[in-house]
Amino acid sequence: MATRRNRTRKNKQEEENLVDVVATQEKQSEGFLEDNQNTIFGVLVAAVVLIGLYMLYKQFYVAPKEKQAVEQMTQAQFQFSQDSFALALTNPGGGYEGFADLAKNYSGTTSGNSSELYAGISYLQLGEFDAAIDHLNDYDGAGEIGPILKNGLLGDAFAEKNDMDQALSYYKKAANAGDNEGVTPYYLLKEGLLEMKNNNNAAAKDAFTKIKEKYPRSRFAQDAEKYLMRASAAAM
Numbered sequence: 001m002a003t004r005r006n007r008t009r010k011n012k013q014e015e016e017n018l019v020d021v022v023a024t025q026e027k028q029s030e031g032f033l034e035d036n037q038n039t040i041f042g043v044l045v046a047a048v049v050l051i052g053l054y055m056l057y058k059q060f061y062v063a064p065k066e067k068q069a070v071e072q073m074t075q076a077q078f079q080f081s082q083d084s085f086a087l088a089l090t091n092p093g094g095g096y097e098g099f100a101d102l103a104k105n106y107s108g109t110t111s112g113n114s115s116e117l118y119a120g121i122s123y124l125q126l127g128e129f130d131a132a133i134d135h136l137n138d139y140d141g142a143g144e145i146g147p148i149l150k151n152g153l154l155g156d157a158f159a160e161k162n163d164m165d166q167a168l169s170y171y172k173k174a175a176n177a178g179d180n181e182g183v184t185p186y187y188l189l190k191e192g193l194l195e196m197k198n199n200n201n202a203a204a205k206d207a208f209t210k211i212k213e214k215y216p217r218s219r220f221a222q223d224a225e226k227y228l229m230r231a232s233a234a235a236m
Contacts, residue, residue, distance in 0.1 A: 080118055121153065123135060145183060147178055154170040155169075182218075199234075
């Protein structure tokens with residue numbers, strides 16, 4: 001009986017202690033609110049002002065700039081489609097800006113971001129690999145395919161510079177950045193081929209097997225099957 005009474009008294013004391021702690025915290029919170037009411041109100045007002053300014057910025061600066069950028073891009077995109085990469089970059093004609101200027105002058109817009117990708121590909125095609133890397137790093141790859149392309153193209157640029165470690169790293173990032181039947185198996189294939197070149201045949205087999213199992217209808221599946229046989233034989 002005495003033990004049960006002591007336990008009950010102890011539990012009651014713990015509950016009272018918890019109540020005291022909560023009450024103290026509430027008083028501290030109330031005191032903080034009272035003492036800093038003007039500061040808190042000022043912070044809230046500042047936050048509302050910032051949100052308002054951002055909305056105005058989006059409506060009156062970004063939106064018109066976006067429209068202008070779209071109009072400016074058309075000629076550069078035409079030159080790009082004709083494989084005229086130098087013209088697409090700097091002088092597409094008709095008084096329009098090339099991708100290099102579009103990326104700089106329309107930064108913060110969707111079109112300006114797309115211009116970074118176009119510029120990166122154009123410089124890559126022209127053999128100016130450092131410039132390609134700069135633009136691809138500035139490209140904010142988003143969506144299903146953007147991150148895959150960004151990392152894969154960076155892999156291509158570093159491969160052209162004969163930096164195969166960096167190239168392999170980016171090919172792996174590209175292969176894991178998304179799940180797109182058009183481009184993911186392409187970079188898996190490149191990953192596997194570089195692994196084979198480095199005599200990492202087990203890793204190469206993994207890359208080729210992924211293509212075979214996940215993307216059997218891909219146009220790269222037949223090549224993957226061929227290289228899988230070679231990697232398997234070399235790994236024995």
